[in-house]
Amino acid sequence: MTALKPILNHIDTIPPNTGKFKPVKPSVYFIHHRLRFHTSSPKCALWWIIFLSLIIMLFFLSQPSTTPHLHTTMLSSKSTLIRLSATPRSTRGHIVLVTGAVGFVGAHASVALKRRGDGVVGLDNYNPYYDVGLKTSRKTQLLDRAGVFVVKGDINDDVLLRELFDLVQFTHVLHLAAQAGVRYAMIDPSSYIKSNIDGFVNVLEAAKNAVVPPAIVWASSSSVYGLNSKVPFSEQDRTDHPVSLYAATKKAGEAIAHAYNHIHGLSITGLRFFTVYGPWGRPDMAYFFFTKDILNRKQISIFEGENHGTIARDFTYIDDVVKGCLSAIDTAKKSTGNGRNGRKKKGEAQFRIINLGNTSPVSVHKLVMLLEKLLKVKAKKKMVLMPRNGDVPFTHADISLARMELGYKPSVDLETGLRKFVKWYLDYYDVKKKSSW
Numbered sequence: 527m528t529a530l531k532p533i534l535n536h537i538d539t540i541p542p543n544t545g546k547f548k549p550v551k552p553s554v555y556f557i558h559h560r561l562r563f564h565t566s567s568p569k570c571a572l573w574w575i576i577f578l579s580l581i582i583m584l585f586f587l588s589q590p591s592t593t594p595h596l597h598t599t600m601l602s603s604k605s606t607l608i609r610l611s612a613t614p615r616s617t618r619g620h621i622v623l624v625t626g627a628v629g630f631v632g633a634h635a636s637v638a639l640k641r642r643g644d645g646v647v648g649l650d651n652y653n654p655y656y657d658v659g660l661k662t663s664r665k666t667q668l669l670d671r672a673g674v675f676v677v678k679g680d681i682n683d684d685v686l687l688r689e690l691f692d693l694v695q696f697t698h699v700l701h702l703a704a705q706a707g708v709r710y711a712m713i714d715p716s717s718y719i720k721s722n723i724d725g726f727v728n729v730l731e732a733a734k735n736a737v738v739p740p741a742i743v744w745a746s747s748s749s750v751y752g753l754n755s756k757v758p759f760s761e762q763d764r765t766d767h768p769v770s771l772y773a774a775t776k777k778a779g780e781a782i783a784h785a786y787n788h789i790h791g792l793s794i795t796g797l798r799f800f801t802v803y804g805p806w807g808r809p810d811m812a813y814f815f816f817t818k819d820i821l822n823r824k825q826i827s828i829f830e831g832e833n834h835g836t837i838a839r840d841f842t843y844i845d846d847v848v849k850g851c852l853s854a855i856d857t858a859k860k861s862t863g864n865g866r867n868g869r870k871k872k873g874e875a876q877f878r879i880i881n882l883g884n885t886s887p888v889s890v891h892k893l894v895m896l897l898e899k900l901l902k903v904k905a906k907k908k909m910v911l912m913p914r915n916g917d918v919p920f921t922h923a924d925i926s927l928a929r930m931e932l933g934y935k936p937s938v939d940l941e942t943g944l945r946k947f948v949k950w951y952l953d954y955y956d957v958k959k960k961s962s963w
């Protein structure tokens with residue numbers, strides 16, 4: 527500001543328009559006036575250089591980033607690692623941004639993508655909804671070993687996302703970052719809005735603003751079917767009666783995705799996951815904390831419906847879900863763009879919503895029996911009427927669309943999947959096997 531002062535002081539010296547001069551705009555007059563009378567003075571020329579440099583600098587700073595790497599600040603120290611991680615092994619490989627990369631599905635999917643030769647960059651905020659130590663272990667034991675670099679950051683950070691999309695031209699985004707869990711919405715409702723709505727919009731904004739907008743594959747949920755009684759649940763069925771805030775945010779996500787697809791030509795596939803379980807799973811899920819409580823001889827609550835009605839889930843093994851995710855990426859068509867910013871719109875973009883379930887529901891009672899068998903420990907069970915806090919009595923996926931679109935064919939039954947989970951659990955938590963039958 528002090529540098530500008532002497533120049534600004536000269537404004538007072540501009541003569542009034544007496545009519546002898548051709549009328550000119552004051553700013554233009556000012557420039558002419560200054561150039562005519564003072565460019566010979568070295569001091570003034572210096573001030574002019576400073577002034578013009580400032581104007582040029584302000585002009586460039588106010589321009590949106592079109593040149594990759596120009597404004598990278600948050601990521602610049604990691605840019606080499608990020609680019610390396612993003613480089614596919616073959617020219618035909620995809621370049622995928624996986625959000626929620628240290629999450630359960632995110633970690634498994636990132637590793638699978640990387641192993642088959644795709645370029646992968648992870649993004650995760652390591653939020654403390656459940657044990658951050660487990661997330662860190664997924665990173666060190668799964669992602670690091672596979673060569674997947676994870677950027678620590680939030681999907682709500684639009685500056686970070688812009689930098690990331692400037693740095694790497696992603697062909698796909700596998701968006702798995704979310705506030706998960708049905709019952710926790712009673713405790714922290716705003717976290718669901720922040721992650722599943724605000725965060726999702728932020729990711730879509732970043733994608734749509736990318737030089738070449740990537741295709742999006744993201745995680746919706748079986749919970750959108752609410753209390754529907756027609757089984758199996760088909761993508762054609764109504765899903766406008768969510769019974770948990772979690773389900774409501776996932777349903778809202780599907781509507782938001784549709785709007786972005788329609789307006790911005792983003793290719794979007796929403797996958798409705800059905801109670802995904804397996805090694806490295808989420809400790810907030812029943813199969814996981816039942817295992818812990820059974821081993822600690824702690825009582826577990828098994829929910830039941832009115833008149834002792836059975837509660838059941840279409841438990842889906844992690845490897846099957848990962849195959850579905852990869853196949854959704856492979857079959858995703860390119861985004862067509864919105865025709866703005868001088869880009870040509872290339873027609874309607876693809877929009878899909880697909881169930882990824884196992885299509886063979888199992889009761890929670892049976893789940894507990896299988897865990898007892900695998901852990902060789904008798905559970906202390908208490909039957910409890912299912913609380914009205916967002917839970918639904920049963921889920922059952924119709925997977926015919928997944929079969930058709932993705933060639934999806936789940937192959938792991940609950941007992942086989944739980945055996946793998948239990949093996950991992952005992953190993954990870956270094957549990958000494960003791961029988962209490």
Ligand SMILES: O=C(O)[C@H]1O[C@H](OP(=O)(O)OP(=O)(O)OC[C@H]2O[C@@H](n3ccc(=O)[nH]c3=O)[C@H](O)[C@@H]2O)[C@H](O)[C@@H](O)[C@@H]1O
Binds near residue numbers: 707747812838839
């Ligand atoms: O399918 C989905 O989309 C959802 O699956 C799970 O939700 P949920 O099926 O309710 O899984 P759990 O919380 O692990 O519950 C599994 C079953 O155990 C029952 N349960 C849970 C807790 C408990 O103490 N006792 C009990 O019997 C539940 O009622 C449910 O039938 C995930 O937690 C959600 O994030 C996911 O989106």
